[in-house]
Amino acid sequence: MPATSPTRRAVLATAAAAGVVSLLPAHPAAADEGDAIRPFSVHIPEAELVDLRRRIAATRWPDRETVDDRSQGVQLAKMQELVRHWGTAYDWRKAEAKLNALPQFVTEIDGLDIHFIHVRSRHRDALPLIMTHGWPGSVFELLKTVGPLTDPTAHGGRAEDAFDLVMPSMPGYGFSGKPTGKGWNPDRIARAWAVLMKRLGYTRYVAQGGDWGAPVSSALARNAPAGLLGIHINLPATVPSDVAMALAGGPAPAGLSEKERAAFEQLDTFFKKYMAYAAMMGTRPQTIGYALTDTPAGLAAWMYDYNNGEPERLLAKDDFLDDVTLYWLTNTAASAARIYWETAGQSIVLAAAQKTADIALPVAISVFPEEVYRAPETWARRAYRNLIYFNEVDRGGHFAAWEQPELFSAELRAAFRSLR
Amino acid sequence: MTDSSSPTRCSVLATSAAAGAMTLLASAPGVASEAATEQDTIRPFSVRFPDSALVEKRRRINATIWPEREQVTDASQGVQLDTIQKLADYWATKHDWRKVEARINALPNFITEIDGLDIHFIHVRSKHENALPMIVTHGWPGSIIEQMKIIEPLTNPTAHGGSAADAFHLVIPSLPGYGFSGKPTKSGWNPVSIAKAWATLMQRLGYTRYVAQGGDWGNAISEVMALQQPPGLLGIHTNMAAAVPPDVSKALAVGGPPPAGLSAEEKHAWDQLDDFYKNGLGYALEMNNRPQTLYGIADSPVGLAAWMIDHDIRSYEMIARAFDGKPEGLTRDDVLDNITLYWLTNTAISSARLYWDTRHNLPPGGFFDVRGITIPVAVSAFAEEIYQAPKSWAEKAYPKLIHYNSFSKGTHFAAWEQPELFVGEMRASFRSLRKPV
Numbered sequence: 004m005p006a007t008s009p010t011r012r013a014v015l016a017t018a019a020a021a022g023v024v025s026l027l028p029a030h031p032a033a034a035d036e037g038d039a040i041r042p043f044s045v046h047i048p049e050a051e052l053v054d055l056r057r058r059i060a061a062t063r064w065p066d067r068e069t070v071d072d073r074s075q076g077v078q079l080a081k082m083q084e085l086v087r088h089w090g091t092a093y094d095w096r097k098a099e100a101k102l103n104a105l106p107q108f109v110t111e112i113d114g115l116d117i118h119f120i121h122v123r124s125r126h127r128d129a130l131p132l133i134m135t136h137g138w139p140g141s142v143f144e145l146l147k148t149v150g151p152l153t154d155p156t157a158h159g160g161r162a163e164d165a166f167d168l169v170m171p172s173m174p175g176y177g178f179s180g181k182p183t184g185k186g187w188n189p190d191r192i193a194r195a196w197a198v199l200m201k202r203l204g205y206t207r208y209v210a211q212g213g214d215w216g217a218p219v220s221s222a223l224a225r226n227a228p229a230g231l232l233g234i235h236i237n238l239p240a241t242v243p244s245d246v247a248m249a250l251a252g253g254p255a256p257a258g259l260s261e262k263e264r265a266a267f268e269q270l271d272t273f274f275k276k277y278m279a280y281a282a283m284m285g286t287r288p289q290t291i292g293y294a295l296t297d298t299p300a301g302l303a304a305w306m307y308d309y310n311n312g313e314p315e316r317l318l319a320k321d322d323f324l325d326d327v328t329l330y331w332l333t334n335t336a337a338s339a340a341r342i343y344w345e346t347a348g349q350s351i352v353l354a355a356a357q358k359t360a361d362i363a364l365p366v367a368i369s370v371f372p373e374e375v376y377r378a379p380e381t382w383a384r385r386a387y388r389n390l391i392y393f394n395e396v397d398r399g400g401h402f403a404a405w406e407q408p409e410l411f412s413a414e415l416r417a418a419f420r421s422l423r
Numbered sequence: 424m425t426d427s428s429s430p431t432r433c434s435v436l437a438t439s440a441a442a443g444a445m446t447l448l449a450s451a452p453g454v455a456s457e458a459a460t461e462q463d464t465i466r467p468f469s470v471r472f473p474d475s476a477l478v479e480k481r482r483r484i485n486a487t488i489w490p491e492r493e494q495v496t497d498a499s500q501g502v503q504l505d506t507i508q509k510l511a512d513y514w515a516t517k518h519d520w521r522k523v524e525a526r527i528n529a530l531p532n533f534i535t536e537i538d539g540l541d542i543h544f545i546h547v548r549s550k551h552e553n554a555l556p557m558i559v560t561h562g563w564p565g566s567i568i569e570q571m572k573i574i575e576p577l578t579n580p581t582a583h584g585g586s587a588a589d590a591f592h593l594v595i596p597s598l599p600g601y602g603f604s605g606k607p608t609k610s611g612w613n614p615v616s617i618a619k620a621w622a623t624l625m626q627r628l629g630y631t632r633y634v635a636q637g638g639d640w641g642n643a644i645s646e647v648m649a650l651q652q653p654p655g656l657l658g659i660h661t662n663m664a665a666a667v668p669p670d671v672s673k674a675l676a677v678g679g680p681p682p683a684g685l686s687a688e689e690k691h692a693w694d695q696l697d698d699f700y701k702n703g704l705g706y707a708l709e710m711n712n713r714p715q716t717l718y719g720i721a722d723s724p725v726g727l728a729a730w731m732i733d734h735d736i737r738s739y740e741m742i743a744r745a746f747d748g749k750p751e752g753l754t755r756d757d758v759l760d761n762i763t764l765y766w767l768t769n770t771a772i773s774s775a776r777l778y779w780d781t782r783h784n785l786p787p788g789g790f791f792d793v794r795g796i797t798i799p800v801a802v803s804a805f806a807e808e809i810y811q812a813p814k815s816w817a818e819k820a821y822p823k824l825i826h827y828n829s830f831s832k833g834t835h836f837a838a839w840e841q842p843e844l845f846v847g848e849m850r851a852s853f854r855s856l857r858k859p860v
Contacts, residue, residue, distance in 0.1 A: 065721040065772035069610045075779055076716030185494045252677040279712045283705035290501030290706075290733040292490040294719030294726025301719020301726060308716040337490035344500055348701075 038202050043107040043118060045099055045178065047332050052095055055299060055331060059090035062300045077304045085307065086300050089324050095332070098325040101146055109178070110202060112195040115187075118142075118178035119171035119199065124153040126165035130423055131205040132415070133169040133196055133223075134404070137214020137238075138339055139306035141177045143326045144405040145170050151412035158409070163423065164416040171199060173215065175338030177329055182338070188345040189215070193222035197231070206230045209419050213237035213374075213403055215342060218351050224364045232422045233365030233391065235415055237403045238374060240350075240357035241382035242270065247353045250274050262379040269376040270352065280308065284343035292337025302336055303327045309401065317373065317399075317406045352376065354386035367392035367418035371407070373400030392418040463627055468532040468543060470524055470603060472767050477520055480724055480766060484515040487725045498739060499702075502729040509746040510732070510759070511725050518759040520767070526571060534603070535627060537620040540612070543603035544596035545570075546628065549578040551590035555857050556630040557849070558594040558621055562639020562663075563710075563774055564731040565836065566602045568761040570595045572842035577849060588857070589850040594628060596621065598640065600773035602764055607773070613780040614643040615651075622653030631655045634853050638662040638808075638837055640777060649796040657856045658799030658825060660849065662837040664812040666802070666820035667696065667791040675700055676789065688813040695810040696791070703735055703809075707790075710778035720771040727771050728762045737807035738834040752833070752840030793820040801826035801852030805833030805841070826852040 064083065068075040105120045120142055123129070132152070136144045151158035152166040172179040174187045174195075196219065200208050209232050212220040217236040224234045245256045246263075250270055259267060283291050295302040306327050307314060314323055330336055349356040352375070366387040370378050372395070380393050394414060399407035403414075492504040530545050545567055548554070557577070561569045570593075576583035577591040597604040599612040599620075621644065625633050632655050637645040645659040667675070670682045671693065678701065681693045709717065720727040732742045741752050765771055791810070800821035804812045806829070814827050828848060833841045837848075 062718075063722045063769065065715070065718065065769060066606050067608070068715040069607055069776060069780075074783070075776065076713035077718070078715065082718060181491055183491070183494060248677075276712050279705065279708035280716075282708045286702050286705045287501035287733055289490070289493045289503070290729050291719075293502065293507060293729035294717070294723055296490040297488045297726050298719045298722035300722050301717075304716050304718040308713055334488065334490065341494065341500070 037111055040108050040110045043109045044103045051332055056090050059086055059299050077308050082304055093324045095328050112198050115174055115182055116180035117171055119169055122149050122153045122168045124165040124167050126162045129165035129167045130419060131208035132166040133200055133210045135212035135216030135219045137216050141326050141329050142170050142172055144402055147408035148404050148412050151409060160416055175341055176335055177333055189218040189222045192219050193226055196223060197228035207232055209233050211235045218357055221357050224362045227364055235367040235418045237369050239368045239378045239383055240352050240354050240359050241378040241386040242353045243382060244355050266376045266379050273375050281343055284340035285347040288337060288340035288344045295336035296334060299331055302331055359386040365389050365391040369414040370395040371399035371403045391421055465533050465535045468534045469528040476767055481515050484511050484724050487511060502733050506743045506746050507729050510728055513755050514759050520763050523760045537623050540599055540607060541605035542596055544594055547574050547578045547593045549590040549592050551587045554590035554592045555853055556592040556633035558625055558635050560637040560641030560644045562641045564734055566761055566764050567595050567597055568764055569836055569839040573838045573846055576846040585850055600776055601770055602768055610780055613784050614647045617644050618647040618651055621648060632657055634658050636660040646794050646796060649798050650794060660801040660852045662803045663808055664802045664817055665791045665794055666812045666816040668816060672789045672792050692810045692813050699809050707778060710775040711782040714772055714775035714779045724766050727766055731762055735809050735835055741834050796821055799823045799825045803848040804829040805837050806831050807834040825855055
């Protein structure tokens with residue numbers, strides 16, 4: 004059976020044919036070089052959107068869960084409401100316009116096309132910052148921070164708070180290429196990011212990330228490429244080895260402070276109840292891929308089930324659907340899942356697994372209260388020997404930049420002030 | 424949006440009944456209409472899905488959107504694109520569900536309500552008077568389709584290399600939420616309640632001395648029956664023994680290392696289990712915790728098929744070989760008979776809830792942990808089961824081990840893959856429990 008779906012390539016090809024994507028660089032001479040940076044914009048053919056709505060309308064539902072809470076997963080009524088909205092009211096063209104309002108590019112690194120948004124501040128001394136999204140996220144996670152970070156004077160900040168922003172799509176995500184061979188783990192992605200920053204001419208810059216963006220940023224810090232001054236992460240790998248062993252089923256660690264105990268319990272619950280999606284993608288990404296790639300409702304539910312199946316408590320419905328629709332239209336459910344497989348067994352919250360002891364560069368951490376766990380400062384100081392900033396804020400969760408862009412931006416300003 | 428565009432069991436019944444293809448009312452003259460209102464009524468059952476359901480299934484298969492192929496040249500990232508595309512092609516163009524229906528309908532099928540839920544079962548009585556009644560329970564991702572090949576040799580042994588003294592009366596139920604049984608609308612259906620329901624079923628059928636058999640969930644349910652010891656249960660047979668000693672189970676849970684002093688056979692079993700726990704358990708964890716989130720396997724035939732054939736690496740490889748033209752054990756039709764049953768009954772999620780319910784409503788414990796059974800148990804250990812239970816472990820797990828045999832082939836679905844070996848095992852296992860003639 005041939006692939007009937009739009010792959011990323013097909014999207015680009017179709018769009019290019021329709022004359023709406025500028026794939027060719029402004030300077031043709033650069034086109035043959037491997038390090039060419041090509042402008043990019045996106046326009047999904049209408050037929051793809053019609054097909055999506057047709058599939059949504061034809062969704063075959065299972066029966067309702069047998070409990071009155073979210074303990075069996077995303078509830079049928081919730082899912083039906085979301086999918087109905089997706090199929091009837093949601094407007095992808097608005098999402099597309101949000102992306103195309105920003106300067107987007109594609110450049111080949113390590114044999115793979117990397118898509119990125121690149122917004123330079125008008126302030127001359129802006130600090131260049133490369134921000135990395137996670138799963139089930141995308142560059143959509145980060146868009147709301149563009150204004151506050153690049154144009155601080157219009158958003159309650161000062162000129163010296165300005166950043167130049169680089170926001171790549173991870174390999175296998177969004178409009179970046181899908182690796183056809185294995186090996187694209189956070190270390191390799193970090194190496195690619197260093198190449199990207201160098202290619203853009205940045206000689207002094209910082210990096211930021213939550214979720215997968217955290218291990219990628221941490222790998223950057225471990226590698227310490229020329230020009231990298233420090234990193235900020237909002238899902239730090241602070242969990243000590245004895246606590247990690249307890250989480251794996253060993254004896255409960257003794258002598259925990261109240262905050263450490265609370266963090267342990269959050270992680271214990273998360274590991275026991277909410278991590279199966281990661282186990283599945285970590286071991287059999289291709290298998291779950293078929294059930295996500297072929298069904299909009301299946302994909303939406305799989306992505307919706309973080310934060311115990313109620314992301315809408317923290318995130319607007321259409322924000323979430325921008326992200327899901329991006330996964331759908333780029334057919335990246337399977338390719339995005341593979342980063343779990345690449346790193347199977349290396350939890351992104353365990354200090355040893357993320358080799359935090361190898362990081363000598365400055366590290367800044369913001370703890371958002373509804374994150375998977377509230378990293379205690381004690382653990383953070385043990386994990387990161389050069390911790391320049393640690394702050395616990397009063398609202399926001401796993402997708403801090405998406406949920407609380409102003410607060411998140413304020414954290415980045417404070418976190419990096421000493422590195423300017 | 425179609426709230427439930429698929430035939431549920433109810434609509435199957437309704438549609439078929441309307442089409443006159445389903446016998447819902449008891450045809451036996453002795454059963455008066457009064458009896459039909461009683462809760463322990465046993466109603467004959469047959470199945471015919473409307474053509475529209477089959478057309479829709481084919482339409483969806485043909486409209487499948489595929490991901491790109493895996494990045495590796497083996498099955499280490501999951502079901503391979505080449506395999507699932509071959510499956511989809513065969514499913515859409517060659518597989519014939521009507522043949523499956525005919526095979527099901529050629530057998531005596533019934534439905535009876537137990538604890539508020541309709542339970543579907545096949546009930547085949549041997550012509551041999553002293554046949555031993557046996558209730559055989561399937562697992563996930565299985566169904567009554569798993570057991571179809573053993574019915575004739577077990578009930579009619581003299582035509583299949585056995586003697587009259589080898590005969591069984593067979594009861595083969597569909598688990599709650601599976602196949603043509605009802606879908607529970609409340610939580611609470613797990614091996615403990617199902618085991619009780621099976622005892623009720625055997626009693627309702629008038630059996631006062633019987634045995635139970637199962638692998639996968641069928642093992643869990645048979646073993647729990649053995650713990651409950653309902654009147655009449657003489658013993659059980661398992662082809663997926665829960666015989667892992669406590670120290671081994673504990674070490675597996677934390678990812679090793681294995682306890683010292685394992686024999687070569689035990690070390691092999693450890694390696695199989697360790698690999699399964701590390702690389703093969705994802706689907707079970709998801710169904711343990713978030714079965715409802717798997718909307719994709721209710722909406723996509725290919726998504727469902729991939730999810731189902733990836734039960735464990737050895738059975739997956741066996742199935743992949745079948746689609747590569749090298750069948751051993753299961754044929755392409757076998758595999759698709761079962762997947763199509765799940766698809767047409769829209770039971771992907773209701774079947775997955777058995778994992779959740781067990782995890783949430785029963786005490787914690789590993790799936791293969793020793794349960795402490797004291798009645799007679801017989802074990803067949805197939806080489807490529809999730810783990811091949813060593814005799815040493817079986818002897819410790821089951822103090823009344825009446826039979827143990829191991830085989831150098833066979834994966835997870837013994838009755839389905841190796842019906843001849845399986846039938847031989849049933850005869851040998853239970854010989855000592857039969858009434859002396």
